[in-house]
Amino acid sequence: PKQSLDFVPVDNWWGSPKPVLKKIHVDIIADLSSAIAKYDQNGFDNVGFGDMNGNIPPEDVLRIKAGPKSSELKFIQKTRTTWVGFNYEKGPFAGTAGKDLRKAFSLAIDRTKLVDVACSHGVTCSAATGGLISKGLRGYLGDNADPLAKFDAATAKQLLQSADPNKTKIKGLVYQYNPGAFNKAIAENLQSQWQDNLGVKVDLAATERQTFFQRRTKKEYTIFRHSWQADYDHPQDWFDNLFITDAGNGGTGYSNPQLDALVKGADAKKTEDALADYKKASQLMIDDAAYAPLVYGVGVFLTKPYVKGPQPNAFNDPYWNELSILQH
Structure with missing residues (x-):
């Protein structure tokens, strides 16, 4: 068995x-x-x-x-995207007050280096630069269309200095992930880059897969690995499962009433008529710095x-x- x-x-x-x-x-x-x-x-x-x-x-x-x-x-x-999730309800990254910290942690990641180190020199994944919806799917924003995927260590340090000058809010941070060679390689490179590019020490913790998902769903983690592999080629699969308020697989507590309204309207439209609204919803998430994009998967x-x-x-x-x- x-x-x-x-x-x-x-x-x-x-x-x-x-x-x-x-x-x-x-x-x-x-x-x-x-x-x-x-x-x-x-x-x-x-x-x-x-x-x-x-x-x-x-x-x-x-x-x-x-x-x-x-x-x-x-x-x-593949139709999988991996990103860094932030707890939007409590802790240093929560809500509007945590936006600069979320953005700092995203801009401090050199995705070219991440892909090179963690993905066999770019063989097993590619940098996620076009939004959270994977490349090749409806709703993809386009190559280099997501400013959260830009590497800008100087701006990241400025945002960190403004949001947490004494680094007291982010003291003792632990990046949580579920085990696996790929996830481990990603986590270790993130840890290294946050130390080098932000001067922030982040510990790592790998938790058994089922327990990890359960605890993530309960919003018990502050900063963590998140990913989604599309069930079918429609943005509704991403937004309704992950990004609307109280989404069952969100794990972050992210909530934006404007996004909820856009998605509700888009869900009721024909796909070709709805895509513009879904892309507007994606832009709202970018404006909120709701995530730190990492990589799109390549199946091997x-x-x-x-x-x-x-x-x-x-x-x-x-x-x-x-x-x-x-x-x-």
Whole structure:
């Protein structure tokens, strides 16, 4: 239980083409480094289907990319954005009073460096410069359209000095995240940049995934990792789940009545008529410095050359009935 799954074809299935494979075995492995080691020993035919969030450790990606099996690495632009969330209800980043601090922490991040260090030199992710809605989706603001993604250490220091001259408000800050090689690399680089570019010491704490999500939803964290992978290509999926007042997956307590009104109206319109309003809502979040954008995900997976069939797209794995194993 919770360690592996086995799938077999359904007899007399109505679809086409009929499945070729008689069985597909899936191991559920949290540590992808161990999965890759087994893949290298021909213990797996594929690593990454079902969880293509760019979580293959950067060092493994670089090693494989530079080696003879580089063609077995596959990359797909994903629909996931990762950002820094701030507690909008309590603590140093709360409300209007915390805006300058939120903006300072965002402008202190050099995303080019972040992507280089944490994402295999930009292989497994790209800098999130066009708003929180991922690149390629409806509602994306455009490359370099989000001023919160700009690196400006001088302005960041000025904002910090104005908002917290003695650094008493931000003393003892802990950046919270859920475990994983990718999340850890991001967290450690943020810690380094905030120290170097702001002169602020931020501790790190990794919490088991389920507990992390529960505590984040209860708004128990001050500053933390946040992300979203789109369920479908519509801005409503982002705003109603994350950004409107009392959004179920928000975790921040962010609330802006103007945004709520825009989103409510946009949700009732046809998609093409609603996009302008959703983009206005995104601009309100930028004006509020409600988040610190980090990266857009690139899905990475490994597949043996003898695995034949369609490859995953941004939203889905391939249909397994179309997969087959060539003679090898």
